Amino acid sequence: MTEEQKRKLESYLWNIADALRGKMHADEFRDYILGFIFYKYLSEKLYLYANAILSEDGVDFLSIDEKSDEGNEYLEAIKEDAVLQLGYFLKPSELFSEVAKRGAAKEEEGASNFILDDLTRILNNIERSTMGTESEDDFIALFEDLDLTSTKLGRTEKAKNELIVKILVELNKIDFELDKVDSDVLGDAYEYLIGKFAAGAGKKAGEFYTPQSVSTILAKLVTTGKTKLKSVYDPTCGSGSLLLRVSKEVKEVSAYYGQEMNRTTYNLARMNMILHDVHYRKFDLRQEDTLEHPQHLEERFEAVVANPPFSAKWSANKIFESDDRFSQYGRLAPSSKADFAFVQHMLYHLDDNGQMAVVLPHGVLFRGGAEGHIRRFLIEDRNWLDAVIGLPANIFYGTSIPTCVLVFKKCREHPDDILFIDASAHFEKQKNQNHLRKKDIKSIIDTYRVREPKEKLSYVAPLSEIEENDFNLNIPRYVDTFEEEEPVDLQAVVRELKDLEENMAEADEAIRKFCQELGIEAPV
Incomplete structure (x- = not known):
């Protein structure tokens, strides 16, 4: 598919959302649109897989008679194979295209076009088909946010049905081209929609989406010098977009791990993984509070990335002083600002040969108290901090504050210094937000990889200088961007x-x- 065709697909999908726009908030109709796209994807994936199995018999999956003994024999054999390979199963009558056709049928043709009950049953059946199998955790309650009984869809059952039918019929016109092995068009279009919804969700967008430009920077940082990754982990994975962005920078990622506190966003992340053709055995996403209830404590990861909620509150319970993630530091991050708690958690999971990049508010660079103590320990005692990168203000949804990226390695190639990059003035202003261009991203990554001082952009600070500054990492102390007036x-x-x-x-x-x-x- 060409870039032009891809843009048309993205535009078409966004236009379909018009059916729900105005009836409910962006983050609500997001769940319906993305949920139906996911259902259509599962249907088309299953149909292609079943036909590949049936090809020797010259049988089309849609032609199977579900009421006959022969038909049921076929279905049982396909189901056993599909659940093992794809993780789920759908009958021919449960496929998206068939439900859309039933909804579009005229009542005078003799059949009811009311599909809401049928659709609810089918979505439940997808989940039930995985019960007791390896894929159960990846599909359980996946469609729980797709509430077909909501009064926001219409006052009457007929009105709700008409709206849902309209969306399904429009979606059914799109060819997702899943038969093209190298096509990731649907995944990219899905990402595009998530970004569009984020743009309209205001402050809430930060809960589930990291701007693509920032994701690209983090992904390129943790894959520097690598072509394959054994594992990648995001402790605040949102919609999973950052994890998937890392995979675009290497030939292969063997396993994806993530944790997300918000249930709806967690569902979105699982859908996003599957839509990008990540096999259910290759990802392990969990839904829980990362700091209070970590889910992957035994694991160590080669790449760790995150855009945690800025200066979020956490319990800072005394019990965590003996937690292996925090105990070595001697201090806990303050309860009012969990930024360093996330850093400590991530470093605990970082493998010895791994790389880590995390986005944080600028305050972590210079705030005192417990945060100053932790910062000093990371540099003086562990020497894990590799680089500090200042980003422009107003590039995130829902907040205009300037941010920074901290890069950590446990086995550093340059143990005697820390690289500082000030990219705060390198951006393009767009409407309500600033935007990092391709050349801005390239400048940051090239500077990081070359690791040389550049006038008004970067500085390589010896650890002795960091110590002289009392471990204050405020970027202007190291990178002089002062412009002398004429x-x-x-x-x-x-x-x-x-x-x-x-x-x-x-x-x-x-x-x-x-x-x-x-x-x-x-x-x-």
Whole structure:
């Protein structure tokens, strides 16, 4: 598929959302649109897989009679294979295309076009087909946010049905081209939609989406020098977009791990993985509070990335002082700001040969107290901090604050210094947000990889200098971006002032004459 065709697909999908826009908030109709796209994907994937199995018999999956003994034999054999390989199963009558056709049928043709009950049953059946299998955890309650009984869809059952049918019929017109092995068009279009919904969701967008430009920077940082990854982990994985972005920077990622606290966003992440053709055995996403209830404590990862909620609150419970993730530091991050708690958690999971990149608010670079203590320990005692990168303000949804990226390695190639990059002035202003261009991203990554000082952009600070600054990492201390103003020509300024005075005197005389002619008193 060409870029033009891809853009048309993205635009078409976004236009379909118009059916729900105005009826409910963006983050609500997001769940319906993305949920139905996912259902269509599962249907088309299953249909192609079943037909590949049936090809030797010259049978089309849709032609199977579900009520006959022979038909059921076929279905049982396909189901056993499909659940093992794909993780789920659908009958021919449960496929998206068939449900859309039933919904579009005219009532005078003799069949009811009411599909809501049928659709609810089918979505439940997808989940039930995985019960007791390896894929159960990846499909359980996956469609729980797709509430077909919501009054927001319409006041009456008929009105709800008409709206859902309209969406299914429109989606059914799209060819997802799943038979093209190298096609990731649907996954990219899905990502596009998630980004569009994020743009319309305001502050809530930060809960599930990291701007693509920032994801690209993090992904390129943790894959520097690597072509394959054994594992990648995101402790605040949102919609899973950051994990998937890492996979675009290497030939292969063997396993994806993530944790997400919000249930709806967790469902979105699982769908996103499957839509990008990540096999259910290759990803392990969990739904829980990462700091309070970590789910992968025994695992160590080759790449760790995250865009955690900025300065979020956490319990900072005394019990965590003996937790292996935090105990070595001697201090817990303050309960009012969990930024360093996330850093400590991530470093605990980082393998010795791994790389880690995390987006944080600028305060982590210079705040004192417990945070200052942890920062000093990371540099002086462990020497794991590899680079500090300042990003522009106003590039995230829902907040305009400037942010930074901290890069960590447990086995550093340059143990005697820390690289500072100030990219805060390198962006393009767009409407309500600033945007990192391709050249801005390239500049950051090239500078990181070359690791050389560049005027007004980067500086390689010896650890001794960091210590002299009392482990304060505020970027302006290390990268001088001061622009010297042009010298003022005082003689020219004096001449301009004299010219202004002469012009003022002429204007005053003209006003005085006008007032005299009118017989009124001139202003003083």
